[in-house]
Amino acid sequence: MGETPHRSADAGTGGTRVTQSHERPAGASAHVAEAPVSTRTPGGTGLGGGGALPRARAFGAERAFRGLTLAAGSAVLIIIAAIAVFLVTKAVPALRANTESFWTFEGWFPNDAEPKFGIGALAFGTVLSAALALLVAVPVALGIALYLSHYAPRRVGTTLGFLIDLLAAVPSVVFGLWGREIFLQPVHDFSLWLNKYFSWIPLFGGDGPFGKSILLGSLVLAIMVLPIITSLSREVFLQTPTANEEAALALGATRWEMLRTAVLPYGRPGIIAAVMLGLGRALGETIALAMTLGITFNISFNLIENGGNSIAANIANTFGEANETGRGALIASGLVLFAITLIVNITARAIIYRRREFTESAA
């Protein structure tokens, strides 16, 4: 019994070449695998010859295993539902105790005798910093991905691509530390310069102090999501069929025209997936923002003055001194963040699932 499976496992190495399995549609293998289950005939108890198939038992190992995997599969749905349910359970008492409007009040005093807190400014800061970060990161990331896949010499491209993949794994707390200790000074100088010459634009107005601002936070976020978006979209660009590229070049296209007509359209779903993943990361990022934003609780488009806040950063910063209601309030804000990211994710997945052939490779 112990021998047979091993031998067939070895046989599989030859089989890989025979069947290009990814050419099959999803679930095809499972379909083939269904056959022996359905041909089982109840009642056949070894009628001689090669022997009949064993009888299907009501409570056999097969059923048990199937049930086990089903339970594990359902666990995912249960966890997602449980996240919503438990967050709501803990958030409702705090929301009841809130003496101000949860949606519009600008401030966070849930630990007072009369708790006052509002999500507006936090949600605004979350969305603003994530949007700014993507605004900076996406063009640059696509540029690098194109450089690595189509401009750089193959060796350089592969090596640098590997390095970018590694950078995508660097924990966010490291980026936060770097942003706070190293990057703060250049951004501070840049903010002073912006304020000096462009203070007539409301974005860059104010009279300081500058530095620990939305600008710093979103630049750090941008640097953080850059490797993620780059490594995903580079992979997509590399998958462009060579025939398409060569056809474009053969028709006389310049290199940029080839990229525009052959590579970018082919990679579009993958790019969308990468950007959405980056957006998810940016929206949910906690520690990097908690370390780089100057914490305030007002809605302001000013990018360079000390200030800015986000839902996640606020949770990390104020959790330590939160009491019962305070925790409930933070959980309520987490619920809002959960809802925002859920909407973004579901939208992104719905877009990607429309082009199913890409879900295997790009998503």
Add this chain to the structure above:
Amino acid sequence: MSTAVTTHRPRPAAQPATLRAKRLPWYAAPAIALAALVVAAAVVYGVGIGGPVLVVVLAAVLYLAGLFAAANAVEGRRSARNRTWSALIHSAFVLAVLPLASVVWTLVSNGFERLDGNFFFTSMNNIGARDPEGGAYHAIVGTLEQVGIATLITVPLGILCAIYVVEYGRGRFAFAIRFFVDVMTGIPSIVSGLFVLAFWVLIVSPWFNDGRPSFSGFAAALALSVLMLPTVVRSTEEMLRLVPAPLREGAYALGVPKWKTILRVVLPTALPGIVTGVMLAIARAAGETAPVLLVAGGGAAINFNPFENNQSSLALFVYQQAGDASRYAPARAWTAALTLVALVLILTIAAKLLARRNRLGR
């Protein structure tokens, strides 16, 4: 007739000059760059509006404009576009490499300051603001225990879930699971921390802790496993789909039941790929700060017991030391960050190398 042919003959001789499109000479690009730099410096310092950084930025813009104009005049519009975009793509690369290189450089240079035995074998217990010693032993212990428990929870669950989706699941339910696994990938780490806070720390743990909520390393492990699960499921799923159908059919032909085929034939074949996915998930979980901050609470002393009392982790240690007012804290933070990155990178590199040797590969 014949005269017409002879009159046409001289023409091809004049052709070669126009056969190749006109191109900018090789020195054009550097010349434009130099000119742009000079003009930018003259403008910036002449008007007195900034320093060398502004000169470079302005020069880059001038270079792009100049290049486009020159190429447009000599080579035509399409080629000019090609050149400009090519320059833009190259500059995007340079622009991004600068901060990333700075991150790596500062991490390494600052991290070596406290990279000594004391750092790895002492905790922060009884370390005051004026003590230069103190280390991350407790944090390393915490990280290893939390990530280890999270892995123990996630790997069986994730693999079984992937098996269901690939081998058994059919129709809407399996599709829903696939869809929500993808959605789960995007759950922010802080939300998973809050979930475990609400579920485990505040509701379940008081039952066996005299009614008081108890922070613990195990709670952090739970939060981390929520984050790891989708990664493990996705990668296992992909690997299981790559297992060739003839392998399964061979097993069925020998009369092996389906569950045994999956456990003894399909899983071993897909194993290297699954291990790669698991290692990437571990690497991601090891770097998470927020969930640990919320449910393990952090602490200065060594705590080997993940089920009781506060525990720290490397990422949390970095965060706390970075916020510490002590003069010696930043050095500890950097060294801890370096240790953390080293841990994560070793895992990632090992995973990628393993993936490269994977026979099933894509």
